Amino acid sequence: MSNPTPETDSRNDSEHYHVLGATLSITADAETTDGEYLVLDMLVPPMFENGLHTHEQSEVFHVIEGEARLHVDGRDQTLGPGTSGYVPGGEIHGFANEGEDVCRVIAVMTPGGAEGFFRAVGQPTADRSLPEPVEPTEEMLQSVFATGEQYGFEFLGPLPERAV
Template sequence: MSNYTPNSDTRNTPDHYHVLGATLSITADAKTTDGEYLVLDMLVPPMFENGLHTHEQSEVFHVIEGEARLHVDGRDQTLGPGTSGYVPGGEVHGFANEGDEVCRVIAVMTPAGAEGFFREAGQPTDDRSLSEPIEPTEEMLQSLFATGDRYGFEFLGPLPERAE
């Protein structure tokens, strides 16, 4: 017999945020998963990268559409539709869409908790549409880094060139 009790938060509508040009939809968070995991449905524009960084959560990236570069511990992996990549908690990694098409990715982070970072760092939006492309300013990046510090993210600079 299961001990499962449905969470009292019965929202079926995700929260959407623009974060440095990408759109992240939070479809499950600490509140709805008893703190176990966070699920992000991401639209990643062409030529977007989130840079090298670390956080305590483990993370899985699963590509729905497009193609993405996942850089983990000095190694690159190209993910296409239907493929996944894993990042152990605390590992240096980064993610990029190096192509010309929008990439759609589901990211799962465990344990939950990083949703506060995305909510604070992003601009709320009513839908899943991409924002206009932006070139982050130094002020925007410093604000993002400071927010990241509060949530256990450490930003380490841009992704290295791909090893040939």
């Protein structure tokens, strides 16, 4: 095992990042999986959303705790503990925690490579705790969007209202 750095969890060498109010832990990346996939262990605060976006990677979301909204191709799916949702590569999608409790989600993206985006936009942190709540400014969002373009992400605005 390598020596832990401030942004590394000494138990398993996961890297932890605060990204717009959520905490993402990279538990496996392209380097450690021969480019096959990226695994993120995410703590998602209440009322967090990542907006509509696309990327080349396929993605699976698996909820461990809490409840999450997964919006894919104009349809909403509510994921609770023990349930998963799939996003084909290139599909317009978004993810949100619309509840009052923290949601813990495992996200797997394949092929790997998107970890560079999360490392570039995130603030390294020593542990998996959530940061203080943050209201993203337009400047913060534009920086995330510009960085995302370098990694094949296209951001398309907020999630639509849920159909009733």
